[in-house]
Amino acid sequence: MNASATLKSELSFTRVIGNLSAKRAIEVAAVAAASMIIKGPHGAQKGLIANAYAELYPSRLVVRISVSDRPEELRQRLADHGDLSDILLLIPNLPELKRETLVYLKELLDQQVLIVATVQHCPCGNLNSRVRGCSCDLETVQRYRSRIPFGLLDACSMLVESDEPTCSDIMARQNGFDSGDERIDAVLARVKKASPAFIARREPIPLKMEAIDLLDTAVRCLSLSTVAVENIRKLTTAITYLESTSYELAPAHCVAEAIQYVMKNN
Numbered sequence: 001m002n003a004s005a006t007l008k009s010e011l012s013f014t015r016v017i018g019n020l021s022a023k024r025a026i027e028v029a030a031v032a033a034a035s036m037i038i039k040g041p042h043g044a045q046k047g048l049i050a051n052a053y054a055e056l057y058p059s060r061l062v063v064r065i066s067v068s069d070r071p072e073e074l075r076q077r078l079a080d081h082g083d084l085s086d087i088l089l090l091i092p093n094l095p096e097l098k099r100e101t102l103v104y105l106k107e108l109l110d111q112q113v114l115i116v117a118t119v120q121h122c123p124c125g126n127l128n129s130r131v132r133g134c135s136c137d138l139e140t141v142q143r144y145r146s147r148i149p150f151g152l153l154d155a156c157s158m159l160v161e162s163d164e165p166t167c168s169d170i171m172a173r174q175n176g177f178d179s180g181d182e183r184i185d186a187v188l189a190r191v192k193k194a195s196p197a198f199i200a201r202r203e204p205i206p207l208k209m210e211a212i213d214l215l216d217t218a219v220r221c222l223s224l225s226t227v228a229v230e231n232i233r234k235l236t237t238a239i240t241y242l243e244s245t246s247y248e249l250a251p252a253h254c255v256a257e258a259i260q261y262v263m264k265n266n
């Protein structure tokens, strides 16, 4: 997939309506090379946002997994490719994958393979929908959610929520107030500027005093794991460099944004 070779109007990034926070999240992810889970009800453009992430990462080979793929078939496909470091795995409906495939995905995350997966809140897909009612009982929802091993959830750096576009989002698009296509150039330019600074820094950027206090409070109040804290530090570095590559210390608001992306308990 190559953003420059595709008409702007055909880009998934351009076709996403509303969902500005999800668009911001994929910008951060593209700098940090972060795996992410995109969560939302039916109609929340999860697949489109996942494709949009791939468009911000034109150097990666996109490998699409389907829920019917067996782990051995996936292993073979990836083995045929050889180098795993330039692959982006796009995965629909993560909880519907076979258990062995989910375990294998955790292995791949440990090998730094980039994964973008979508998840709905419940089996019918309508939980948290603004327009449709959910038919699932609580036990079914809990069983569905528990299909994703916590190790896999924790290893995915980011959890991004997407929503169904609102009427005002749709009207803004129809009336041309939100063309959706003017930002991708700006986003790609910011990613291109921030990425070398992120790659050059092998350790996370040091934090300002108030940013340290904020992170300490979050660790205490949210019982964050060591992996989650490492992910916050990585994402904070990306967010800081998106703001300015000349910063030597990360401000607190960059930590605050990074904390949102690792919240996995909702």
Ligand SMILES: [Zn+2]
Residues within 6 Å of the ligand: 122, 123, 124, 125, 126, 127, 134, 135, 136
């Ligand atoms: Zn449901």
